[in-house]
Amino acid sequence: MITLYGIKNCDTMKKAFRWLDENHIEYQFIDYKKVGVDKALAEQWLDQLGWESIINKRGTTWRKLDDNKKETMNNATALETIIEQPSMIKRPLLIKDNDILLGFSAAQYHDSLLN
DSSP: OEEEEEOTTOHHHHHHHHHHHHTTOOOEEEEHHHHOOOHHHHHHHHHHHOHHHHBOTTSHHHHHSOHHHHHTOOHHHHHHHHHHOGGGBOSOEEEETTEEEESOOHHHHHHHHTO
16 A cells, blocks of 8 residues: 655645556555644654655745754654644655655656556
8 A cells, every 4th residue: 555645735746646646556645734744653754764854955844944943953853843844744755565755756656666
């Protein structure tokens, strides 16, 4: 089973939805802006990939954080931050079995999901 996490109206998410649909790949979508992020799951993502990979530093939510919080960010503070502000998580975040794909790349999706 494939689970896709993100925000429904995000342009990158729309590309992922379109690619998955065009390739007839079933998935469950979880809009973490509406339902939030499960703390244990977020902790698992951070443990597996590290906060530097999970947090979207190019987004407006990151830019709005105070400089001290940005400079002292680690997995623990990132966990608190993404629970409070899930829009800071890079999107899409796709999970297949125990593999996590961050962002959308048609080539990466093809290699991971169709091979």
